[in-house]
Amino acid sequence: MSRSGIGALCLLAFSAAALAAAPAKAPDAAKPPAKVEAGKVTVVSVSGPAQKLIAAKGKDKWEAVKAGEELPENTIIRTGLRAKVVLKFEDRVEVTVKSGSQMGVSEFRKAGAASKVRMGLKYGRVRTTIRREKGPSDLRIATAVATLSVRGSGCDSGFGSSGLIVKSFASDWNLQYGTHRRTVRQGEKHKDPKKLGILATQQDNDPGMLDPFGSTNTEKNKYLHWKGASGFLGGGMNPSGFKGIIPGKKPAKLVIPTPTPTPPAVQPVPTPVPIPDPVPDPDPPPNGNGHDYQ
């Protein structure tokens, strides 16, 4: 038999196998979409003074955080000096709230293998570790100036008077401020006030001091008109600006979203939890220093 004959036989065999397998896949295609379920946030460990405020209770009463307890959505945690709280979002995410921090968990949902986590960081530091092997995770950490979203699996982030500083220790993370986007690569630390203006928030309202070459008029206008955004508890960024902690101005008051009635354990949704597309990286980096900006 010639080579072309053998090739034709192989092609026929593969086609027959594919046709035979097709009916077996039909039930999978008709499978209903994954159901969204509320996940459980567990306190793994607590050291030092730490308190929680559960917004769903409708009381402005802070209580001590205890190891082993479960936290509902819309819970705010604050730590004191020499304190640390470790939270576990089931088998997906582990968050370490370090000393002198205040953060909130606004949402934790699961849909099949996918998970969705929304957190806010008012001040302080958190370390986030994501187990990507368990499934795709849509995790976002909102601060008053920017939103950090997952692309990788681990990063340290801190928000204080120097602005937001992010260091990725595993894979890449996306950082978004308004229309600006930036990818923080593994082992890299975000520190570029001129491009994003994140570190500018606490620099005495003097954008001209940010870099030796000054800022463009567009950048100055952006720095001086940050207002109107909410950055806590998953509020994300409002492209129109910033409402937050600028020296000399009254900072934004922590706003907790009105708690909705407890959702049923299972909610039908037409589609699974959306996982954001990775931000395309410009190639090559425009400034040639290994950073990519959009």
Add this chain to the structure above:
Amino acid sequence: MVALAALALPAWTGGCSGTGTVEAPKAELVAGEGSPGFLDRMSSQTEVSENDAMRGILMLLDGSDTAKTFADRVSALRQRGVVANHWDCKAARPIARGRLAYMLYQACKVPGGVVLTLTGPSGRYCLRELQYCGIMDSGSMFGSVTGLQYVTALTRADVYMETGKVPETMNPVGGR
């Protein structure tokens, strides 16, 4: 020459020369406030009073503030050398950056440079040392401190006391 030196002295000491008086010695703060609540309250303020600033320093040193009045706080910190004896203290006055630097420098026992070693702590050089260490942000020694700046500096100092360095994600200069 003597007159010039006399003029320069207040600037050298960070404007902290005085007779050691304490104004509003009975000024009180929220009783039973822990460090989580204190940091939360401070983070939303536009200025930090000397009374609040000293409470934070006591929390940094002892983990809690047991003093009942402003005079108690000043006395407790003077005994440790964190507050200079000649400072005039006012409970409601916003803390100056130089004074805060002096207190943090003394509380953290930061090893100083040549000038600090030779001349002793002063607001000016404590601020420069702490800015170099990454504990305090840039700015004038006479300027006031915002609540978030204070909380951040206190947190950095806390970590510095534990580990001997400032965490990279809190360091204004991006870590060293």
